[in-house]
Amino acid sequence: MKVPVTFGQYVPVDSPVHSLDAKAKMGLVAAFTAALFLVDGPLGMVAAAAVVAAAVVLSRVPWRIALRGIRAVVMILMITLAAHALRWNPATVALVRVGPLAVDAAGLKEGLFFVVRIVLLVVGTSLLTLTTSPVALTDGLERIMRPLARVRFPASEVAMMLTIALRFIPTTAQEAEKLIVAQTARGARFDAGGPIARARAYAPVLVPLFVNLFRRADDLATAMEARCYRGGVGRTRLHESRMRPRDWAVLCLGTLVLALVGITL
């Protein structure tokens, strides 16, 4: 019984996409999403697909992993396609007809257009988390959210929250593993019986896990106070990812290309 200690989907390899600043990547993902919704012809979709394909190749993330995100949206894709392509008793000529149910050519085309749009959206945006470490992602997010502090949005605190979550996910997973081993040693079975019996077997693991989590939170709060944490005000940072000229160049050129694709195609 092994609880994976690695988490998230970060693929730690060296690539030009990996070394791009997280903020630039977030900007490009935003521009890409906008372009994807502006595009209204098949040619535009082909161009967007080419952009995604080029990014995946550059990132050196294996295709199998890059496309993994699609699995989660298969249901949505099928429903989208069906909603557009299927007609009930249409007056027009249909491609296929099963009783009153018919597949309409124009609808099918439209449905495929939306399916491709969702697929590209999923693959394109997941490339951000695939190529950016969680730490860099949190830092980038904090920097991007910082202007929101003016409208009293606690940007720095939210980033701290994410950091702490990142820090304690592996620790908690290790602890869960320890508890599972301990309960197994006492004769607990986690692999026997139906789903309900199996779920019930986890109760003796989850209860102490949560109790410990609260104790940990208490200790951590004390330790943070002892180390003078008082929110984001007046805090300096050891690392602050800076946008280098290269990041700006990629961000600007990329946005320009995406804007052209979105507007003209």
Added chain:
Amino acid sequence: MIVFEAVSFTYPGAARPAIADLTLTIASASLLAVVGANGSGKSTLARLADGLLVPDSGRVMVDGIDTADEQRCWDVRSRVGLVLQNPDNQIVGTVVEEDVAFGPENLGVPREELRSRVSDALAVVGLTGLERREPHLLSEGQKQRLAIAGALAMRPEYLVLDEPTAMLDQRGRTDVLGVLDGLKLAGRGVVHITQDTGEAARADLVLALDAGSVAYLGHPAGLLGDASLMAELGLEAPPIQVIADELRRSGFTVPEVSTAEELVEALWR
């Protein structure tokens, strides 16, 4: 100077006080060891010194600042560094260097200085080279060293360490004790909470707590030489005491000693 003036503290809902009528002075450039059985109030004392807990009666003054003064609580906490008992629950950063930087970042130390503070603190505890390591991949002893580095990087005037050697191997223990001696020589006040009476013997002053009250406060030899008091407090004598006792029983006249050097010195005379 950290001064405890007749301090009492009871946790909310607890039947008896965790610290009762404690008076104590922690001087700069000195090493104070605190010993006592489980639940005798050692960790509570540490939190009171840092202003994380405020006395119910009496007061704690850090360099003349009352820890109960909410306006100045950050002054107190930046002066008094605290290393808690469980290292795993006090590591905030996702990688080693970020964690060491956490305290100074909160103090608003400029970035160039942050760098040097982090590398200095890591060098002192012997973790240089592990800057980018994730904390959950460290051994327990390395986590303990990291927790100490995190407190050192704040450059506090006083450092309170709650059982900092509990999970260390012999080498790590010697290293940490060396760090504490170094801090003392650099003029800092060090409070070392420990279960190990051998470690306590190295201090200038030892405080033994019993159910929140002072059972002994004075030179280590006075406590370590008093076998009945040690037993009463549930403390185990360090090996050197056992040897001294054996020698006495065999007819040698051995004065109260607390370290091997003192014993050798006494036997030479």
